[in-house]
Amino acid sequence: MKKCRICGKKAIIYMPHHRLALCREHFVEWFEKYTERTIKEFKMFTKKDKVLVAISGGKDSLALWHVLRKLGYEADGLYINLGIGEYSEKSKEKVLKFAEKINGKAIIVDLKEELAGIPELVKITSREACSVCGLVKRYNFNKVAKEHGYNVIATGHNLDDEASALLANVLNWNEKYLGRKYPVLEEEAGFVRKVKPFCKFTEKETALYALLNGIDFIEEECPFSEDATSVFYKKILNEIEERSPGTKLRFYLDYLRKIYPKFRKEEEKKELQPCKVCGEPTVGEICPVCRLREKVEASSG
Numbered sequence: 001m002k003k004c005r006i007c008g009k010k011a012i013i014y015m016p017h018h019r020l021a022l023c024r025e026h027f028v029e030w031f032e033k034y035t036e037r038t039i040k041e042f043k044m045f046t047k048k049d050k051v052l053v054a055i056s057g058g059k060d061s062l063a064l065w066h067v068l069r070k071l072g073y074e075a076d077g078l079y080i081n082l083g084i085g086e087y088s089e090k091s092k093e094k095v096l097k098f099a100e101k102i103n104g105k106a107i108i109v110d111l112k113e114e115l116a117g118i119p120e121l122v123k124i125t126s127r128e129a130c131s132v133c134g135l136v137k138r139y140n141f142n143k144v145a146k147e148h149g150y151n152v153i154a155t156g157h158n159l160d161d162e163a164s165a166l167l168a169n170v171l172n173w174n175e176k177y178l179g180r181k182y183p184v185l186e187e188e189a190g191f192v193r194k195v196k197p198f199c200k201f202t203e204k205e206t207a208l209y210a211l212l213n214g215i216d217f218i219e220e221e222c223p224f225s226e227d228a229t230s231v232f233y234k235k236i237l238n239e240i241e242e243r244s245p246g247t248k249l250r251f252y253l254d255y256l257r258k259i260y261p262k263f264r265k266e267e268e269k270k271e272l273q274p275c276k277v278c279g280e281p282t283v284g285e286i287c288p289v290c291r292l293r294e295k296v297e298a299s300s301g
């Protein structure tokens with residue numbers, strides 16, 4: 001086993017993409033400093049901002065909330081109960097327990113009360129679960145952040161999430177995606193700024209950080225995630241990474257440096273306007289979530 005680069009003790013992790021082996025203590029220290037560095041590098045937010053962390057109950061989002069508070073940022077949590085049976089019940093429990101442990105404020109939105117749970121929305125719309133789920137989550141993050149006076153929304157997306165989504169979109173030559181995905185999306189026309197401070201950490205690194213800090217997260221995956229193509233792309237990327245360490249991080253960072261600036265310029269700005277029903281920004285007259293609401297109301301007679 002390799003030795004910690006800082007103190008020479010037995011290392012618990014070797015990160016080939018950084019050529020870095022670290023012991024328990026120095027990994028935790030490195031992880032926190034690296035998060036701070038990413039926040040500053042992309043000018044995500046400062047100590048003056050009010051940050052709302054989107055919490056799912058999983059390792060990434062809870063670890064993010066933990067780190068941000070430890071680094072001294074003003075960060076509260078937002079949990080959306082998606083109404084996905086036992087999975088949602090368990091994850092909500094984890095979130096509430098964690099909030100109590102760190103003495104943090106967690107805002108809870110119950111989708112079943114607000115609109116309908118994801119399984120019902122899938123039935124009504126015949127859309128894929130993750131697509132409708134993504135839509136209602138994004139909508140609620142933005143709406144709740146504004147209602148409660150937060151000016152930044154932070155999500156726990158890690159390198160595996162970002163690189164796998166990038167791979168899927170490159171394979172489809174989705175040019176719109178290539179001009180839009182960045183660790184910071186600035187505030188515009190009714191959208192609150194969105195940031196991803198963990199975008200350079202692998203899933204393995206965030207899991208280890210969560211574990212070493214005694215963070216009790218939900219280990220079960222959402223039952224709908226089995227259908228998600230992202231799982232398949234993550235697996236492929238991990239196989240490539242095994243053969244050629246460092247590829248995943250380089251693939252993502254080269255996109256940010258070389259590809260994003262080119263495609264960004266070409267991305268046309270859509271005309272956004274407030275939804276006639278709820279006031280959230282949208283391209284049409286009525287936003288997709290208000291249209292969903294109409295369908296839910298029609299189906300319940």
Ligand code: SF4
Binds near residue numbers: 129134222
């Ligand atoms: Fe939502 Fe899909 Fe994630 Fe489940 S796997 S929480 S349905 S986005």
Ligand code: ZN
Binds near residue numbers: 004005006007008025
């Ligand atoms: Zn050490």
Ligand code: ZN
Binds near residue numbers: 277278290
């Ligand atoms: Zn609306």
